Amino acid sequence: MKRHLTKFEIGLRFVGALAMIFVVSGLAFSLAFWLTKWFYARHDVILPEYILQLINWGLGVFFLFVLIAIINLLTRPKQRAVWIEMMDALKRMAKGDFNIMLDRDKKYHGQIGDFIQSINDMAHELKQVEMLRQEFISNVSHEIQSPLTSIRGFASTLQREGLSPDEQKHYLSIIEKETTRLSKISDNLLKLTTLESEQQQVDPKRYRLDTQLENIVLACEPQWLEKELELELELEEAEIVANEEMLSQVWVNLIHNAIKFTPARGNVKVVLKRTEDQMKVQVADTGIGIAPEDQLRMFERFYKGDKQRTRTADGSGLGLSIVKKIVELHHGEIQVQSSLHSGSMFEVTLPAVYMSK
Template sequence: MKRKPGFLHIALNVLLVVCVVILSWTAAFYITGFLYSKVAWEPHDLLAFLINAMLGFFIFGLAISIAGPFVKRREHHYWSELIDALRRISRGDFRVNLDAGFGSAHNNQRQNHPYAQLVNSINDMAANLKVMEELRQEFISNVSHEIGSPLTSISGFAKALKNENLDRERRQRYLTIIETECLRLSKLSDNLMKLAVLDSERHPFKPMPYRLDKQLIALILTCEPQWEAKKIEMDVDVEEVEVVADEDLMSQVWVNLIHNAIKFTPYSGKISVVLTRSGDQAIIRVADTGSGIAEKDQLRIFERFYKADKSRERTSGGSGLGLSIAQKITEMHHGLISVSSKLGEGTEFKVLLPLNVR
């Protein structure tokens, strides 16, 4: 069915040429007949045929030469539109939407035409570049906001410290705030650098066999001061699972998920980390008893800089990049990370990781 429009287009062009030839020869026949009657001459049949044929081809050529400039002008208009669209795209204007039918009423017959395919490609390119530009602008806006907030705090409290009448307690509190904001900026810078390296695919990816259960237990013990300080009950149930993956990169995933769970679990809450094996993949679940995430936010939780609870993230020093990094690393391992949550009932992140990514 896809070749039908192209065949019909060719057939109509051939039929049009045949009609023009027939009309040219018909016109030549009546013109020569009229001239013969005027000069009272009746040539031999062969000679009359040759004269009619030559005159017919002359009329056909004349018709083509007259119609040619109009066709070239139409094609020139098409190419001018394409060149203008490309120039607009090169200047950063991605609001380009060319007519794939070139203004023709027979749009269905021209879908497979090279012009139409070129126009569709340009439209797709412009649409993709427009989306990328919107994401870039949003990214710059988010980075500017995340950097501007701590800088404002640092600047304000630094000016306050110039006051010689400040008591020791208030001075120490201001210095603590400045130190916290500096650490926040440092963490933001590190996360941005990680994302940039991961996006550029320059990060060394070295999958090696190792015990995933031992890695999870070691990281949980490393975070013990944090969850012990909040009297959180840590429930760990891990099977013995060996995977072939980049151990350093995957440790970043587990650290981000565990830190998030600790951060948003209330005092005397509970966190569970479960590792099981199912077929050729490992299943890791990190669940907490925090306040949960709204359903509308779960659709965007892995977006860069997205914060389901902006006030809570501000107090905890989050930048909204941790889950983006976790998702990127998981995808590099051909895995899948997802979230399920209900407000007031906690949150669970689930990671499906192939046992072998080679």
């Protein structure tokens, strides 16, 4: 990040520049004075006083330009070396090499030093982006490779002779499950890419948030009845101006996760509280909980957390990333409170009326 100069530093540089001008000018005009004095002492020169002063001034200006030219010739190779180094760094960055760190301390300060620091900052940021890109590609490849391997293996098994109808049906059901998983990964990736694009529009409308939450809970009834979960609703009547379809993805994801990670005969609770300008939706469960180290990364793409959670249910690790992005698009925030074996509580805070920025 570029550092702005303080008033003291600006004043100090200004004083330094003035001092340099006075020193160089004084040296030039002093040289002119002593040279003409030496010349006049050895030659009879009869000229008006103002002509003599004009000659001294002219010689002083001449020597001043000579000194400036000498200083420029002495410093130009150093400046040229710095510019060549900076241009080389930019060329390397253009080719994808971001392992660059120019040494500004031993080279230059001031504007050139700030430019060098900007190149260093740019290289660091691009290196971070490249690492994220490589990690993303690696995660996508891993997520896609797993179901493809299963499909290929069970398709090969189906070609064997002597399989009973029940065995064929079992293998086909696994293939169908894995293709559904692939389709879900593709769909979630498309959703996330769309949400992260600058062209994404929220298109808000007024609707009843409590009714939406109630309908989603009722749609999940087969899942929580199968596990004999106790599902509680505390919903205040509330209208919100937002994108109903987007927020539906948020509530479906959070409620499904609560059901998924809560053992049989556990408890899931959905609460809606409203104030004059905010809505708070809480989805709490008595499930297996989330470790503190996983809470720091749980909204990252493809992050699945510890083995205890990932072995209980399938998932691509994209759901919470989509949730967080949708909440941010509505200028809200999402927080989690959880500890292992003590359940989790996700709280989404949204403005009652979406205001575009």
